[in-house]
Amino acid sequence: MGAAQEAQACLAFYRGLGRREPLRGLCRALLAFLQKLQQFAGGSVKRCKDKNLEEALLLFQELSKGLWELDDADVLPLVRCVLAFQMETTSSSSSFHKLEQIVTKLSEGKESLVAEEVNKLMSSLTEYKQVLSPGELQTVCMFIEESSLGRHHWRLSLDPLLLRVAATLNWVLQDPTARSGEWSYVTVKTCLQLFQAMPKEVSPLVWSEAENSEILQSILGSLLQVTMGQTANKDACLLASTAVSMLVNTAAEPERGARAVLTLFQLVDQGPGELRFGELKVETSVLSSDGLARLMLTRGLLGCCKKEILSCRLDSFAPQACLLLDVLFPAVWAVSEEQKDYHYYRFQVFSLWLQRVLECLPEIRKVKESRMLAENSELLHRLSQFIWNNAESPVEGASEFIRSSFQHLLEIYRLECHRFEDLERPLYEQFLQRIITMPWQVKARYFLLCAILPYVGTEKVLDTYKDLPQHLLNCLSTNHLCPAASDVYKTILQQQRKQWIEGEEPATEEELAQKWALHWLPTLASALTSPISFLQSNASNYLLVWTLRLFPASYALLAESCSGGDSAHLRAWVALLNGRKIITGALPLGGETLERLCCCLHSREDNIRLAALGLLCCSPRTNQALSEVEVRLLKEFLPLNLNCDSSSFRQLLQAAVRKALVRLRDSALSQLRSKMQSKATKRSAGADPEGALAQAIDFVEWLLQLSISFLTPGSNYQRKKTALLLLAAVLETCTDTWSPARKKGQPPQNMEALLSWARQKGCWDFFSRSNLLALLSCLQDSTNEVRELASELLIRYFPPAFPEPIAVALFERAQEAVSSPRVQEAEAGAVLMKTILQKSDGSTLERLFPEGKAAATLQHRGLCFAQYLLRMLQAHYAMACQDLLQAASTNPMHGVMVALRRCLLEVPEGAVSILKGEHVQNWQELLSHLVTLLRDISTFLLGVLQSRQGPNANQPAAAPSFADMVNAIGSLIMLGKGLEQQDGEDAILLSEEHNLILTCCWVSVKEIGLLLGGLVEKILPLAPPAGAEPLLPLTVVKMAARVFQEVLLKCRHWGAVEGCSMGFTKFCTALLNHPHAELQAVPRTMLAQGLELLSGPRSSSITRRAAGFPMLFLCILGGEDPSKARPLLAHCIQTLLALANTPLPQNWDQTLDLPQVSALHVLQTLVRGSGLGTALLQYVTPMMALLLKALGSSSWAMRNAAIQLFSALAARVLGPKRSRDDSCAQDGVSPQAFFSRYPQLREILLGELHSALETAGEPEGGRFHLCPSLHAILTLLAKLQPGADGLSSSSPDAMRSVAHQMEGQFWLVTPAQQCPLIRSAYLQVISLLAGSCTQGFAKRFREVVSSELHSFGPEQKARSSELQVGSAVFHQVITHFLCKEAASLAGTERVGAVCLLLQGSDVDIQSAILTWVIEGEEERSKDLEESLQLTLLENLKSVLQGRRDKEFLKLYLEALVHLCRNPPSQAQDVFHKLLGPAAACVDVLLSMVETESPGPDLLFQALSVISLLFVLGSKLRDYPLLERWCVMLERCSRSISSEVLRLAAARSLKLAGADVVQSALEASCPSLLSVAVRVMDMGIYLLQDEDQEVRREASVFASLVQHVSGAKPQDSCVFIQGNRGLVCLLHVLLEKFWGCQETFEFLLRHLPTMDLSNILTELEANKAVSLYKEDEPNVFAEPAVLSRLLLPFLLQLLDRVPASTRLCEFTQRWLKATGPSILHSLQHCKHWWSQEAIAPLHMKALGCAKVHAAVTALLVKATLLAHMLDGLERTHISASEIHCTSQELRSELVLVQELLAQHGMAPTFSLDYGITDTRSSVRAV
Secondary structure, three states, X not given: OOHHHHHHHHHHHHHHHOOOHHHHHHHHHHHHHHHHHHHHHHOOOHHHHHHHHHHHHHHHHHHHHHHHHOOHHHHHHHHHHHHHHHHOOOOOHHHHHHHHHHHHHHHOOOHHHHHHHHHHHHHHHHOOOOXXXXXXXXXXXXXHHHOHHHHHHHHHOHHHHHHHHHHHHHHHHHOHHHHHOHHHHXXXXXXXXXXXXXXXXXXXXXXXXXXXXXXXXXXXXHHHHHHHHHOOOHHHHHHHHHHHHHHHHOOOOHHHHHHHHHHHHHHHHHOOXXXXXXXXXEXXXXXXXOXXXXXXXHHHHHHHOOHHHHOOEOOOOOOOOEHHHHHHHHHHHHHHHOOOOOHHHHHHHHHHHHHHHHHOHHHHHHHOOOOOOOOOOHHHHHHHHHHHHHOOOOOOOHHHHHHHHHHHHHHHHHHHHHHOOOOOOHHHHHHHHHHHHOOOOOOHHHHHXXXXXXXXXXXXXXXXXXXXXXXXXXHHOOHHHHHHHHHHHHHHHHHHHHHHHOOOOOOOHHHHHHHHHHHHHHHHHHHHOOOOHHHHHHHHHHHHHHHHHHOOOHHHHHHHHOOOOOHHHHHHHHHHHHHHHHHHOOOOOOHHHHHHHHHHHOEOOHHHHHHHHHHHHOOOOOOOOOOHXXXXXXXXXXXXXXXXXXXXXHHHHHHHHHHHHHHHHXXXXXXXXXXXXXXXXXXXXXXXXXXXXXXXXHHHHHHHHHHHHOOOOOOOHHHHHHHHHHHHHHHHHHOOOOOOOOOOOOOOOOHHHHHHHHHHOOOOOOOOHHHHHHHHHHHOOOOHHHHHHHHHHHHHHOOOOOOHHHHHHHHHHHHHHHOOOOHHHHHHHHHHHHHHHXXXXXXXXXXHOHHHOOOHHHHOHHHHHHHHHHHHHHHHHHHHHHOHHHHHHHOOOHHHHHHHHHHHHOOOOHHHHHOOHHHHHHHHHHHHHHHHHHHHHHHHHHHHOOOOOOOOOOOOXXXXXXXXXXXXXHHXXXXXXXXXXXXXOOOOOOOHHHHHHHXXXXXXXXXXXXXHHHHHHHHOOOOOOOOOOOOOOHHHHHHHHHHHHHHHHHOOOHHHHHHHHHHHHHHHHHHHOOOOHHHHHHHHHHHHHHHHHHHOOOOOOOOOOOOOHHHHHHHHHHOOOOOOOOHHHHHHHHHHHHHHOOOOOOOOOOOOOOHHHHHHHHHHHHHHOOOOHHHHHHHHHHHHHHHHHHOOOOOHHXXXXXXXXXXXHHHHHHXXXXXXXXXXXXXXXXXXXXXXXXXXXXXXXXXXXXXXHHHOOOOEOOEOOOOOOHHHHHHHHHOOOOOHHHHHHHOHHHHHHHHHHHHOOHHHHOOOOOOHHHHHHHHHHHHHOHHHOOHHHHHHHHHHHHHHHHHHOOOOOOOOOOOOOOHHHHHHHHHHHHHHHHHHHXXXXXXXXXXXXXXXXXXXXXXXXXXXXXXXXOOOOHHXXXXXXXXXXXXXXXXXXXXXXXXXXXXXXXXXXXXXXXXXXXXXXXXXXXXXXXXXXXXXXXXXXXXXXXXXXXXXXXXXXXXXXXXXOOOOOOHHHHHHXXXXXXXXXXXXXXXXXXXXXXXXXXXXXXXXXXXXXXHOOHHHHHHHHHHHHHHHHHOOOOOHHHHHHHHHHHHHHHHHHOOOOHHHOOOEOHHHHHHHHHHHHHHHOOOOHHHHHHHHHOOOOOOHHHXXXXXXXXXXXXOOOOOOOOOOOOHHHHHHHHHHHHHHHHHOHHHXXXXXXHHHHHHHHHHHHHHHHHHHHHHHOOOHHHHHHHHHHHOOHHHHHHHHHHHHHHHHHHHHHHHHHHOOOOOOOOOOOHHHHHHHHHHHHHHHHHOOOOOOOOOOOOOOOOOHHHOOO
């Protein structure tokens, strides 16, 4: 019987036995144990199975002693049941091991009974069988390895087992399918287990003459055949070599074992023949030709051969010869020199050899008297050469092997030197120098440096390697080098601390820190305050932590270096605090520390805020409670940071909050345990466990409500995504839901107690109706990320089934959505379908599918949904066949396909339910019908695009052109409209109808590919019940293959090709790895057909740039198992290379595809494909030779394809790009590593270069001799990293040498050189060598340069000269040179010269100076900056009057703004002298931007200069000018304006807005107050702009406004985050400008003005959906969220109405104008949501952003109206238009809010940002 039947019988037996009173308790425990075993067997997720089995083991350990009381007959059912489960878990080692623990417990006192049952089971495996199946062999292996009783049985039954294993091995090697699959692997594994577990029993069979060894002879022969390459299964080869090595270990005498190994290698070297292995004689006939046999054999022997055998002296060899050095090392070296595709094993064998040498060194000394690693020994040379050549290998895992090999080599050398008393040890010095000469970008140099440090000492390294600190900082700027640099730093610090502590005088921690500071403080401080974010972050994460751990007293030194107030010092300070908190566990928050931390939490920079948040949340102990200050700061921080643009910010925010939640949960659990333990004892005074518990409960509840309140469609994507992440953190941390997919983070065992305690307090109702509805609204979101995360939370945490009314309404909404032509909406409908499927029960299914109540399929929800969706797809297809235009607009097919794919492939329990016997036939029919339907749809859609329709329409072999497709679709549209096709002018844009059909076709084709591929991938491995037909028969699989083939050959749309390719890759992977040969043959046949089509004659072009055709090959080849040989890849590459090398025909038609060109395109696709990885590296050399030849082809298509192949190949061989810069030093490999990896490529490239040199020279007959491949070769070589040979080229001596040579060519810069471009080039070179030139040369050089520009001064007339090409470039270079000199050397003369040139008449020179100012790369001296400022200000009027070209004017204005960001006092003095001209300048600029339409860029600079002139010229109280300026800014700040104009408005506010506000406050002038309110209102709009840069500029304005309103000195202002700035602006308006009528008026304008009634009517109308939504002008703005934020401010303004007559009048006018409509909308809202009959519409409204915004605005306005009425009633003023009292209105409002809340439409969470002091964030730092 199987385990399930045994369990049922066992349950029945113990239920009966439990009726006996004495055994009732024991039987009850046994029943619980058996039920856990059943749950274990029935589980589909491994972690669930493991959890159930672990619980079963714990239960059994508790009841096992009671089993002693039972008789053997009563225990026997239990024994059989447990052993039956054990027999079915042999594929899982962990499960088998746990069951073996149960068997071991059962054996205590019942050993004979259990042993007898085990013997029966084991005997049944081999009885009456000659060949064992893979499952039987796996069972034997598992029982030998894990079961003591099983091992004992097989030890006694060794001979029959060996007989079966020998027969099985022989049979497997004769069957091609079995030889390459799992069968060969598990058979070899059985041999290995036998030799390893039973050496004493096996040994006589090998080494004794008396034993009969024919069976073992056969096994050994078979193992050698596997090792020699008789199987394609590489894992089986590895195990076979290990098994042979284990057989060697059975030798009692090491000499005999060594002799056997020697014979094995002689066989490998000499060829087939007879092998004598002990007393065994084996004939071998087939040997591997690729060196794999030697590699496998060497690896096996090194991995497990005994030391005694490896170090044994060989008598037949030269004196002092041993196996390890004289036999195995030549094999290792031969393997290491072979350039095959088994690179990983080459490195592993090399490392293993050194490891075994190190282990066997004492034994080797007895054999070898001389040194192995003498200075000039061949062995040392080879070992070193291998390490240096392969240090940069890209092979995965190679770096670890090279590192361990280097460590072993160093240690062997140390031990040898110690033995031979060699104190000099020169090898260490040589290795250190070699490491230092490697480029700093090479990751391996740091691993090698770490290894050598303990041998040479830190002082030696730091003295020799002066650039090490800077190179470590360079590494920290490059992510992939960070861990390596950190290891070096940590190792050096550990060595230094050890050395200083062990010195003659013991040092205190402070003294140790001072010593550390001498070496490292400047380096670490510069890294922590670096403006490079990568460097700063990585220094904090890597270097800082190790510094504080090893030198705790360094904290004070580092804190002093981070005391500045700029953003870099703030970030460094937070990182320092964080490091200290992690190490010490404490962080006192008070005084200056708290104030500075508040600054960081509200900083404008994301990284500073995140670091401060991490500081609050992290702790070295997870049960350390949050302090009250930390909780308060978190509540203030989180609401302001929910809508950040950065995805990484959101992820890090979630991670930090999760840490805080874990702390709260664990501390609360700890307090709860203490509370429960102290119930029986008297509690000590002052203990307050309730306080910590209440704090944890309250914060989690607050965070839950915060997250839920922002999940409405009224929130933007960023806020919703962050709220979902926070909600996920809450549910993950604070529920008791066990997640099988996660290794860590499971809920604590006593979580239920905390949940109960919280619910008693009325909190933590995580799965309430309102929370459910909030997540359901997210399921309808337009973004995939929000939908997927919401669905995941619903499925994982919420109850198993939705409430029935919600499920029904949601299902109707899903039906509507999947039929939408919009792709996003259809995908949302598919997610809805999948979620409903996973959250439905039987009663829900009866409501959803009333027509199938009697059907048995209702019991299986997956089948029920799949059948419904299949019928839906059939209906959509039928409509498309009748009228595709109508179907594309109302019932496109792609939405249903997505729903089918998600429901069939993404539901975890689907695979298990498919195999249930009663539904297998239904599933078979459904899958067959589905694949047939997809085939028909694919044929129909491809036919539509070729003007051929119907499943059986004949289609040409060529893909239609895009023009043909447009014409075909046009015919369809005309046919659908009942019109005739008309010839006319081509439309520039496609019509809505064209887009509908194109979207329907392409998205459907893409989904067909994804669905078919996923189906085959998931369904094919499922084994149907015994006797049943396969779920996907061969005919169905071939049908799917034809669909893929048709799409890839006849489709030009890259999106469709890419989507189809993803599915086809899954399809091929599933087939090629399937055990059945017929299925494996399907992709192989397709590959052969593709190669035949590629090389055959063409009648037309089948592809456009080979779009889909090469993907056919890539998908098939990507499906091969990477752990095995790749025969298809080898065959395909060889065929393509041969085809591409075929000479072109004499005359070819350029309108057709050349087979050679197509072959190159396919090769390029294969190289670019990530799926093949390093498998293609062995073909790099022939492909490079091919493309270099093709670059010289006479065919343009051939050359074009070769260029594309070169690009792909260069990217593959040079490794991934790690930076955006093409010439970045971090990318690529060194020449040594490159050419050691591809040695033959060196000769090919050298040959091409020699050929280029031979053909170079003077042109003959006016024609140059070109070398087409030269550019590609030079490009490839240029991308290599600098080699070790050229590292000293930048030394001072070398630079002086170069400068001396350049000084000898001084004439190149003089007028004697007539080409300005050559003079420019010489000048640029001299600029780089300026510090290395002699003083005399520098003086002469400066005189020539100055004289060249003397004629362009302001007093010189522009002289006419002959036009020279490049003269403008030369003048620009000279100008930049003079500017750099003036900036670096200062001096009145140099500065004056630059200013004179700026006032000159030459536009090119003036533009060069202005460009240099704007770019601002160099540090400018203070004198130069001030002089340039004054010059620009003085000449501004003349420039504006001259009105030259707009580009120059833009440059001039931009340079002026750039220089005057921090104007000096001299500029203010000049302005006092130029007040009149300055006002004229403002007027001219305003007139220009008002009337002349100067263009956005010039307008941007003009507005900036106007704002600057306002501030500098004290014109802030000139109301007419301010009014005009304000009007322009209002026009530019609108959301419909361009990004440049909105940025101009924000920049202008930043420059002058705060000063306008300050002037208005000081003057108290009504007109100025009005302008100030308008300015702040613009700031509110710009702080919600969709462009991040606009928001950043506006946040500076908000920071300055908040600052000036608090009367603080300007230099103490710290720029705050945008959301914080928005709240601060509202506070300033409320506190300082509440009396202005405009304040209330402008704030009301921010409330949405949507008519709720119209929106709901439009929702009910259910009009046809257009393909694309109308874009919102500002997708970042959130009117609903802003409305909720504004409400408390508006209410406070209303409270002050009695104190302002103008405000009172305005509020009364507003009440009269809007009050009746608000009341009407409230009534309509109440009526609409009270109708139960329109529940589907309620669900649709739940996901509609317009409805949410209108509802929120209505509730806010109704609240304001009630508040106004209340105020009027107190002053006895009547409001005749409003026919209700304030109390009646409030009551009605409460009812409406409650009704809306029931439908998820009215979030009740109030936005309290907790800002008590709005100036706290701008205090001095």
